[in-house]
Amino acid sequence: MKEKKIEITYxxxxxxxxxxxxxxxxxxxxxMTFRSYAPYSxxxxxxxxxxxxxxxxxxxxxxxxAYPSGICAERNAAWQASALYPGMRMKKIAIAARNVGQGxxxxxxxxxxxxxxxxxxxxxxxxxxxxxxxxxxxxxADSIYIFPSISSLLPxxxxxx
Ligand code: THU
Numbered sequence: 001m002k003e004k005k006i007e008i009t010y011x012x013x014x015x016x017x018x019x020x021x022x023x024x025x026x027x028x029x030x031x032m033t034f035r036s037y038a039p040y041s042x043x044x045x046x047x048x049x050x051x052x053x054x055x056x057x058x059x060x061x062x063x064x065x066a067y068p069s070g071i072c073a074e075r076n077a078a079w080q081a082s083a084l085y086p087g088m089r090m091k092k093i094a095i096a097a098r099n100v101g102q103g104x105x106x107x108x109x110x111x112x113x114x115x116x117x118x119x120x121x122x123x124x125x126x127x128x129x130x131x132x133x134x135x136x137x138x139x140x141a142d143s144i145y146i147f148p149s150i151s152s153l154l155p156x157x158x159x160x161x
Contacts, residue, residue: 029094042101045073089131113138
């Protein structure tokens with residue numbers, strides 16, 4: 001029997017340590033939280049994808065009265081990115097969230113970063129495998145984390161594609 005270990009390396013950074021283009025991506029993700037449709041959870045999530053050609057594609061969570069029909073901000077952004085730029089690498093994705101249920105329509109951003117759900121990780125992983133690593137920037141008002149790839153957030157994922 002052999003015990004094995006998986007380690008994840010990620011960065012904890014301050015806003016002023018980031019290059020302008022990453023700050024811009026975060027601002028787009030933050031802005032997208034104001035375009036969320038989340039009347040049921042009142043948890044407004046925004047995501048912004050930086051494409052290989054420098055373009056940015058935003059997405060927000062969209063809920064539905066038939067609850068499972070809703071979609072997370074990350075998959076919304078990634079699917080829009082793939083539809084608008086088929087075959088193009090998504091270099092980075094930034095994510096931000098505001099809990100409108102607690103703070104009202106202009107609620108502050110979450111202090112701690114929120115992390116993409118398992119389904120979003122798997123969906124993003126497929127684009128990563130096809131086109132190259134997608135850096136993940138998790139924005140929180142108190143801390144910002146940067147992961148080098150989706151796969152670093154999803155060990156032992158399904159990769160038979
Ligand atoms: N949600 C996202 O959009 N992204 C995440 O990473 C986690 C959760 C959405 C789904 C749902 O609309 C709401 O947040 C509450 O779970």
